[in-house]
Amino acid sequence: MLMTLNALLPIILVIASGYAVARTGLITGEQWCGIERLAYYVLFPAVLFRTISTVDFSKLPALGMGASLVATLLTAAGLLLLARKPLEAVWKINGPRFTSIFQGTLRWNAMIALAIADNVVGKEGLGILAIAMVFMIPLLNIMSILVLSHYASGTAPSALKILRDLFTNPFILSIGAGILVNLSGIALPGALDSTLEIFGRASLPIGIICVGASLDLSSLRRPGVALTLGTFLRPLFLPLTAFLYTLAFGVSGPAQMIVIIACSVPAASNSYILARQMGGDAKLMAEIITLQTLTASATIPIALLIFG
Template identity: 75%
Template sequence: MFMTLAAILPVILVIASGYLMARTGLISDQQWRGVERLAYYLLFPAVLFRTIAGVDFSRVPTLTMGAALLSSIFAMIIALLLLRPVLERAFGIEGPRFTSIFQGTARWNAMIALAIANNVVGEEGLAILAIAMVFMIPVLNIASILVLSHYASGTKPSPRKIARDLYSNPFILSIGAGVIVNVLGVSLPGAVDDTLEILGRASLPIGIICVGAGLDLSSLRRPGPALTLGAFLRPVFMPLIAFGFVHLFGISGTAQTIVIIASAVPAASNSYLLARQMGGDAKLMAEIITLQTLAATFTIPLAVLLFG
């Protein structure tokens, strides 16, 4: 556990540095939005494309790992939907607040996962995690949009808008392009590969600095049932569910570690933006993301120790 914590601690410290930079006003709110867009639209797509384009799929349990991840996601989604009427009766958690609990439990922060995979496992971990993203990102985006459109008070998106959101997502586009290049067996020119490598090296520190900048500790002063459920359902139960499917599909070694990391990291930061755009409880979503990220110092090493 101490080795895992030693690998994760630098990620947490970089997140903390982002928080301090934002609170001291060294970078303005408007400038932070520009940095986030840089990471989201250029740096992370670069590392995903390069990693997917060069990975040897035959050396990775691609299909079984994808099956374990998708099974874990669908199991949690079904459990949450079955719990929804119970949560409303027992705690008065209505539709918009439920959508934030849903996103906080089902979605994952790829930026933190990539940084931790790189520290814990290295290049091999990055490649396997990039493959995991091929399976997880489209499914979770669709599920979140559908749940928000059904339970929140915002405008319900049309099928065309859902499709447009998916095919305009830079993560999905870069993953798809990398898969095409990989399948065709095309080698990237040296200058292109070197450029993507430089961009990729910048993606992880900048991405997790942005995660820290988005934290709002003042939002945690009034915890309640919705925040407690939203913050701890994911770190407690997702690794446990994933571990069950890992054994069911016979996954071991590095791939098992990556599945557990992907299941244990906090919810995606852009869950807040989606909640705000579609009528969900954006304030609760911000609280869930903040508390999960703070707890990750303990929950991720524990999950990797027990299940990874």
């Protein structure tokens, strides 16, 4: 437990520093947008490409990991959809609020997961987590859009737009390019490899600082049923479900640890953007993201201690 806390404490402190910098006004809103785009479109894709292009896939249980993650997400989504009408009947949770609970339970912050994987598992963890992204990112985007289009008041994007968004996702593109280079057997030129290594060293601190800057503590109100469910279903239910599926599919060691990390980190900040664009309860979504991130310092170490 102490070892895990020591690995997570620097990440927590960097998140806190991002929040402090944002509140001092040292960096303004538009400037934060530029920094976030730099991390999302350049720095993180660089570290993913470099990691994937050199990883030895023959030593990684990719199919078992993928099966565990997909089964976990589908199980959680199915149970939430079954609970949709009881939630409205008992606690008056309407469609838009339900979509925020859905996103808060299923979606994940890949930037935090990358930082934790690097600190807890090491370089091998980044390669394993990249495999998790291949299975999780497309499925989560499609499920979130379908649920929002059905239960919220927004208009669903066309199938063409969904496909375009997936195939222009910088994480997916960098992972795909890394796989091609890996399979080709071509080693990265020394200068390129060193350049990507520099980008990689910058990606994690900058990305985590942006997570802290995006926190909005003023949005938190007195917790109700919707906020409680949206915040705690993910850190309490998903790691347990994922752990059981890893046992069923024979996933162990670092790969099992990465599966638990992927299912323990807070919800992605872009869940708020999607909720706002498609008519979900954006305010509730912001509260869920903020509260999950604040409680992650306790919930993630507990999940890793029990299941990792």
